[in-house]
Amino acid sequence: MNKWIMTVDDSASVRQMISFTLHEAGYNVIEACDGKDALAKLSNQKVDMVVTDLNMPNMDGIGLIKELRKKTEYRFIPIIMLTTESQIEKKAEGKAAGATGWIVKPFNPEQLLSVTKKVLGC
């Protein structure tokens, strides 16, 4: 069975790029435009991994990670955050909130796939 991955980003183009890349690699992808949207969509579909941007309106990435870690079914899933090189503190904050790892923007599809494989194992 194919794994489900959720991508959360307020930028449609980034979302599009991520879901295209992951889809091509054989994953099922759900898109969400911010933390709130993500939480709402996750109650319908269980995912195996989340890739989230940090800076988003309504609910940011850190808030989303914290919320997800409170839920039993998302306590141990890998969550990857997207950061820019200027967000060192954010990275630490995200890790403290329970993020598994990070990808620094800008990244290319290969990098995204290698990290996904790394934390999902397949």
Place this chain on the structure above:
Amino acid sequence: MLDQHKQAFREEALELLAELESGLLELEKFPEDKALIATIFRALHTIKGSSGMFGYDDISMFTHDIETIFDLVRSGKLTVSKQIIDLTFKSLDYIKAMLDDSSSKKFSELTETKEILHSFRALINSTKSTTPETVTSGTIVQVADTQVTQIYYIHFKPNEDIFLSGTNPLLLLNELEEMGPFYIRSRDIAIPAFTEMNPEKCYTAWDIVLSSNKNINSIKDIFIFVEDDSTLCFTVLSKEGVLISEDAVELFLKETAKLNKLVDNDIISLYVQSQQKKNVDEQHIREADRHKIHHDGEVVSSIRVSAEKIDQLVNLVGELVTLQAQLTQVANETSSAILLAIAESVERITWDLRDSALNIRMLPIGTTFGKFNRLIRDLSKELGKEVELITLGAETELDKTVIEKISDPLIHLLRNSLDHGIETPEVRQLAGKNPVGKVTLKAFQSGGYVVIQIVDDGAGIDKEALRTKAVNLGLLSPETLLSDADTYALMFNPGLSTAKQVTSVSGRGVGMDVVKKAIDNLRGTIEVKSEKGKGSTLSLKIPLTLAIIDGLLIRVQDQFYILPLSSVEECVELTRHDTVMSNQRNLINIRSEIVPYIRLRDFFLIKGERPEIEQVVVVDINGIRVGFVVDTVVGQHQTVLKSLGALYKNVEGISGATILGDGRVALTLDINKIAELQEIEEKSTLV
């Protein structure tokens, strides 16, 4: 495929730009609106993040500085000004141009864009906040793999809460396995009893031996997401593709398994056991030794080693002490319990090593005493005097270099005693003394110093003659009153000799100043006591060693200094109030005793505000208590003395320098000299 994404990005970016424009217009009206600023920042952030991903590097670079500006605004470090808004508007136009222009024109090289960036940077710099440094990419850093296959030993102990960050440690191990053939063993010693086990925690650690042609950095990269929270240690077991020793891997694993138990089991019980075993062992050794003595009748008790080797050892120990201080500092800063424990052990061993190494260089002073007997015998014959030399404390140990340097001054002082001190047998008999004069050479240890005394029962020093001579030479004005000690100190002035006639032995007035200089160079002091008709005593106080001393690290403003700890008696506080109470004179009342002090800040002319409460380090200088006022007393410091080099060797008041843990240099103070200089200065201001 990429074009399709590019198109999507372009559309999105144009949308964002429009949003930015309206946002900026709003901001012009409501420059304080936090939500508005956040929206603008986010839009910029998205443009920056996405543009880089779709090949618009120019936009990404250009937007970076604008984003920084709004980040500063967002955090309140910068306020919205017309300049910022104007500049941002201008840059939005350029971003639009960059988006539309599909040609690979370099916008970043246009003078206009450069100007904009320049203004933005000026703004950023004005807040003085440095832009954060670039983080290493979370994705795998490409490093050229070595062609040679290396054997690595990896110890990996994940943080107990590793599962809570969504990490599966087994995946990391799988990834590691892909690097090459590997051998793994898990450490399960930390797994608690079933009843106490929390299934959400990871208790296991792993030892891995991996043979791989990958670079060590590629292997470390596997753990990039967990390296901050986990215990990870990488060791290369092979050298140029060859194992260090044949069965190194197996042996290493066995050893680590043992070590593992040592570390994780109840360490105290093991310590107790080992102590008991040690005691038993020691008993065995003692018995064995006894046996040995009985059987062999001869045990090697010493070996001869060239002094060079020992000097090198002491130098190395000095370097180690400096390095150890650095380690301790780093350990304290990182506040990692494991590192701290290691740093403490290293410190203890380093100190022991230092003591042992310095001890090797220690020689009994008796080796020099030996040659004095002959000297006294020859001299007394030449001078027609009868003198007996008594040496005491020949077993007192002193650093070899110190002994070498002290020999000549001692010879000179002994000659002086014989020549000026001891009278001829006839004179002695007339004075009712034993016709045979007595010179006692006595050495004993006192704190960090060795005191060498030359006591004679001769005529004593003629204070008046010394004084007259000094006045005649113009060293002293006739009306100056001098204490006994000061009067005797006159004899260390060059050109001064009270000998009525010049003999081959002494009396030319050269020598005592040379003696004084030699003792000064050893950071020692000379004290003279004398009683007319009864004899005189010269006491030399020499520090035990010249290489490493225990120092007290102190700070004045941002300068660090070292005081020799052996002289320090106590540290007290000095408040502004105290200063006022003593009528601005440099005196402090310590338990109803008046102690003069020297403010190092003034002495070294250090600029800056004095702290409200200063510290006074009270030291003993030749029996007189003197305070040194400093800003802060940092604490004890193992001081490896380094010379200041040829250019600064004549700087008075500073005897050398040492390197602190963080690489800074601290000057070691020559407290005797400073007190002396201060005294001279104060006297001159009084006149």
